[in-house]
Amino acid sequence: METTQNLKFWNDARFLGLMCLTLGLAPFFPEPHIWGKIRWILGGAHGMKALDYFDFLMHGTPWFLLVRLGLMTLYHRLKENTRLQAHQD
Numbered sequence: 001m002e003t004t005q006n007l008k009f010w011n012d013a014r015f016l017g018l019m020c021l022t023l024g025l026a027p028f029f030p031e032p033h034i035w036g037k038i039r040w041i042l043g044g045a046h047g048m049k050a051l052d053y054f055d056f057l058m059h060g061t062p063w064f065l066l067v068r069l070g071l072m073t074l075y076h077r078l079k080e081n082t083r084l085q086a087h088q089d
Contacts, residue, residue: 011069019062026059034059 009015025032037056040048 010065011072013066013069016062016066016069020066024059024062034063 024034027033034056037052037059040052041056
């Protein structure tokens with residue numbers, strides 16, 4: 001069983017930023033791949049096959065993890081600020 005220490009890189013903003021800029025956007029031309037997949041899905045996903053959904057999942061995972069990290073950081077900062085304000089009162 002893996003511990004949180006072994007998964008530390010999933011909570012590293014620099015690593016996730018690099019993953020978003022490489023895997024999350026590649027191939028870059030004529031448009032970022034993930035952007036094309038999002039437009040395809042929002043357009044009704046007509047003609048998408050299982051491989052296309054897997055491709056979307058693979059290119060979207062770094063973005064999901066980066067948003068997750070941002071929300072976790074925001075939550076912890078708000079929680080800490082609330083705790084500090086409660087002690088000051």
